[in-house]
Amino acid sequence: MLKQRIITAVLMLLVLLPALFAQAVWPFALLTLVMIAAAGWEWARLNGFPGVSALLTGGVVAAGSALLWQAGWIGHTPGMLWVLAMLVWVLGGALVLGRGVEAWQHVPRALRLLGGVLLLWLAWLAIAEGKARGLNFLLSVFCLVWMADIAAYFSGRAFGRRKLAPVISPGKSWEGVYGGMAGVLLLALAWIAFDQRGLADSASLYTLLLQRWGWAGLLASCLFLSSLSVVGDLFESLVKRSAGAKDSSALLPGHGGVLDRIDALLPVCPLALALVLS
Template identity: 65%
Template sequence: MLKQRVITALVLLAVLLPALFAPMHWPFAVLTLVAIGAAGWEWARLNGVTGLGAVALGTLLAAACAAALWAGWAVSAPVAVWWLATLVWVLGGAWALKGGPVGWPALPRALRCALGLIALWTAWLALANAKAAGINFILSVFCLVWAADIAAYFGGKSFGKRKLAPTISPGKSWEGVWSGMAGVVLLAVLWIILDSRLDVDSASLYSGLVEQHGPLFLAAVLLFLAAMSVVGDLVESLVKRSAGAKDSSSLLPGHGGVLDRIDALLPVFPLALAMSSIP
């Protein structure tokens, strides 16, 4: 299993890194469009849509991303899109977590599918816009999610006592959440220092926010985004538990499905752009 995970990770990096560092924005946009389309297929299957129906929804999502790319939104999307995503994630995420795995199927299937496709579409659009903003910017958002996850894992393993959501993800603890937030704050401080000393292609999320609104606003946004990365993870876990599935699919050998790898990223990217859009 470990060998399979490593091989899959290396193949993904070999495909992702050239697209990420390409001077044009479209290779990364197209690559992530394909991944998001696959995630849409997974989401449909987890919510009871099977066969050609799931394929059709994944294709519809990919077509919506392609339409946005054709319209130029992959470089500069309307700010309203980020606030739509914020509304869906904050209100929808709170409702879903409150209801738990039992409450989720109570929603009409069409609504569950629609919410997921909206979340995935806005996440793809945010990824594409973050790439267009600059390598330093998009990496700062990626690393925020990864730092929160890594710090939460080690903090929870070392200090975890109080369960965060035992019916959804028994391994998560409140201590892990606080550790993740602390890890994100530390990352931001170090990144801002590096931004001031290195010749970077763009402002990072952290430098941009602190220059626009000051350190207190930055700290509040960091805590919010770290919390929302947990919400993204928990919502996907909730949907999988509701469907009785261990992974979202087996598309990525050793890693599960696309949703399993990007769940925490889905809310963070559009919400980071929403915060960055505040004048």
């Protein structure tokens, strides 16, 4: 299993890194469009639309993203869209997680499908928008999610006592969440210090938050985004548990599916833009 995970990770990096570091936006936008289409296929299957229906859903996600691209929204997205995305994730996430796994099964399948497609469109547009703002900005958003996850894992293993959501994700603890938040705050301070050296192609998320909201706003924003990364993770876990699935798919051997890799990015990318652009 470990060998398989390593091979898959290496292959993903060989594909991802050239697109990520390309000066133009389109290679990365195209690659992530393919990935978000695969996530749409997975979402449909998890919510009771297998076979051709799932393939069509992936196609709809890809086509909708392409239309947004063609319309010139990358780099010019209305700030109000990200504010609406924030409201959807904060209110909707609280509602879905609060009601639990059993309640998700009673939401009409068509509504679940449509909601997932809209969230995937928003996520792809936010990721492409982040790339248009600069590599430093995009990486700072990605690394926030990765740091929150890694720090939560180690702090949870070391200090975890109180379960966060035992029915949805038994391995998560409140101590892990707090550790993830602390890791993100340290990352923000280090990244701001790096930005001040003037070596990056753009301002990072953390520098923009500091400029816009001050130190108190930076602290609150980092805690908020860290918590929403947990919401994204729990949301996908809830959907998988409702479907009786361990992974969203087997597209990435050793790693599960695309949704398993981007679940925390789904809320964080749009909400990071809401905090710096609204």
